[in-house]
Amino acid sequence: MLKKINVEHLRVGMHLEQFCGSWMDHPFWRNCFVITDPEDLVRIRESSIREVWIDAAKGLDVETAQVVAEAEADVVHEELRAASRQPALQEKTSMAEEAKRAARICAKAKEAVVSMFQEARMGKAIDAEQALPLVEEISSSVSRNPGALISLARLKTADDYTYMHSVAVCALMIALARQLGLDEQQTREAGLAGLLHDLGKALIPYEILNKPGKLTDAEFEVVKTHPAEGHRLLLEGSGVGPVTLDVCLHHHEKVDGSGYPEGLKAEQISLFAKMGAVCDVYDAITSNRPYKNGWDPAESLKRMAEWAKGHFDEAVFQAFVKSLGIYPVGSFVALSSGRLGVVLEQSEKSLLKPVIKVFFSTRSQAYIKPEIIDLSRPGCPEKISGREDPAKWGIKDVDRFWAGDQARI
Secondary structure, eight states: OEEEEEEGOOOTTTTEEESSSSSSGOOOOOOOOOOOOOHHHHHHHHHOEEEEEEEETTOOOOOOOOOEEEEEEHHHHHHHHHHEEESSOOOOOOOHHHHHHHHHHHHHHHHHHHHHHHHTTTOOOOGGGGHHHHHHHHHHHHHHHHHHHHHHHOOOOOOTTHHOOOOOOOEHHHHHHHHTTTOOOHHHHHHHHHTTTTTGGGOOOOOHHHHHOOOOOOHHHHHTHHHHHHHHHHHHHHHHHHHHHHHHHHHTTTTTTTOOSSSOOOOGGGGHHHHHHHHHHHHHSSSBBBBBBBOOHHHHHHHHHHHHHSSSSHHHHHHHHHHHHHSSOEEEEEETTTTTEEEOOSSSSSSTOEEEEEEEEETTEEEEEEEETTTTTTTTOOEEEEEOOOOTTTOOTHHHHHHHGGOOO
């Protein structure tokens, strides 16, 4: 029997079935669990959540007078599930509008992934379905403005790389799925697969995972166990579908057969695993790692294009580029006028004509008053002449010019 109660009536031993509010409003990565820790009660009551659904058949009940509302379990449960399956229509927003909201989602998502990994390390079974609200929140942000959350998730520190990488790959998978024309269910599955693809890294020793230098051959062999370990953890849990299992196990396979763990080739690799391979590599090479700084987004796509024939499925890679733009948000470029700037946002009109914030002159070799230029605007005399290396001009912390206050999430 499901019952809707005020959070003040919650107590240890109750089975919490659903929070009455957004995933962003409560402090847990899961929606459904038995309350065993009094500290969890404090955290719930301190949040903005005021009511929850409990399942009296799976845990302690409450007095009838305390019940706000109740319904048969099968009816309400199906309503809750149906609501979570309905894609909400999202209005398109600008990068500036979405950036602050995306930063909050990134911060909350990082906490959720950290909790998930900690539970896996402690041997607790993972219920993959519990991560769907997180996926939905990320999906909504990507719908409103693909560049915001995807770009902000790239701005991770070396210490939180493993966790934010999962968030970034989730967002990249969702954007790529939409570019490929997959339906909402497949897009949701792709996002969940991206979020959980590296779960096996929860079992890799910290000293190897965060080593600030090149791994030895023996250490790399340990790292290469993470796809199979993650696959095993997901199988031991619940709520996981075939797409998530497949991407977890096969996101390091390459079309030429040189990948791992099974050395699959071309058509032996599923579409979703091919998507996972592209998204995983892009976020890895554009992010700061313990042993190196990330590459510029546009430079990263150029290098990936050079690897594409042996590493990636070409059709999937081309769709990936279209989903991000040839010059993704954060790319540092030179304009035909000799001014330098950073890509703020993509244009719907052309992959080659994004919105740029210029702030440096190569002629005077000095900073200039920042100016935002939409290269797709009719009559715009400017065009991108190529990628540039900010270090060549003594420019540091390029990210602050496009991310502003969100540059350190």
